[in-house]
Amino acid sequence: MRAVVIGCGRVGSAVAKGLAEDDWDVTVVDENEDALLRLGAGWRGGFVVGHGMDARVLDAAGAVDADAAVVATDGDNTNVVIAQVLQKRYGIGSVVARVLDPARAEFYAQRGLQTVCPTKTAISVLLETVRAAAPQPARAP
């Protein structure tokens, strides 16, 4: 199985390494060549330097044959656009985009794009943690 990971920051690089451990054939795309360091010395997968909006870069990364794609650059709008291109132009069945803004994540989720919103996750985990750990506040009479 082939996967393309766009954006090799903390999230993208960790996802790429995790998929590679599961025996996926992974190619990572990042504008910055130094991002390759995040994948570690033992990285055996592919790495393409370039912007994920560039069709030539996506071609070089093997998007045509990919079974899955993870889009996790540091820009929400960049992520939803690239994810839609991977879905519609390259016909990749499983595409997930990281979207920090909960409203935008919801908007695109409703239009058939799989989005992961770390902000929403953080909000609910923080709330749950406080509710579980702290005594209930006294209600105003």
Add this chain to the structure above:
Amino acid sequence: MYIIIAGGGKVGSNVTRLLLEMGHEVTLIEQRPDRFARLEEEFGPVVMRGDATEISVLERAGIARPPELLLAVTGDDEDNLVISQIGKEGYGVAKAIARVNDPRNQAHFDLLGITQTICATTSILGLVEHEVPEHGLVRLLELQKEGLEIVEVQIEKDSPAAGARVGGLSLPDGSRIISVFRHGRTELAESGTVMRPGDQVLAVVANDSAPELRRALLGSATP
């Protein structure tokens, strides 16, 4: 008409000024504080500060009314795409026009259904092509939705079309000669119209067949 403009750079600010002069109701959204301050000085409450790719900001600007026209003219193509998609798909805005900053991103706008776009680089390139006579075929107008373009071709002495009747040419499917311009006069092309060296021929062509049309009229010797 109510118009929302996202992006208050050179394009957005000048369009705002002109639309206000024409008597339209406008909201201009600008994110950068320095730009916002300058714009607010000129346009007052017409300008709103915020990130136009944020749904709450668009809602405050009245995207739900919805506006008759949404102009996404920031300097960032991804932002312009997202703003147009939110407006059209989320709020039923009938007409969204998006600015394409990098012509290589045009295909993404087409793919994602943002059909009305404007790209300064492509427009300038079109004008350059018009000024370079040896190029042979000039794209005058691209009708994206229809998949057609209107092109202009100058017939040369050694062109296969020189001396030929319009009806006698074998042109690619989906193309047609519209008119022939000669000695300052335009003649609508009919089957019997004969093309002469120096004629400027207007044609409509399916946009992937332009090279074929050029070969049919000018031959393969053109650069």
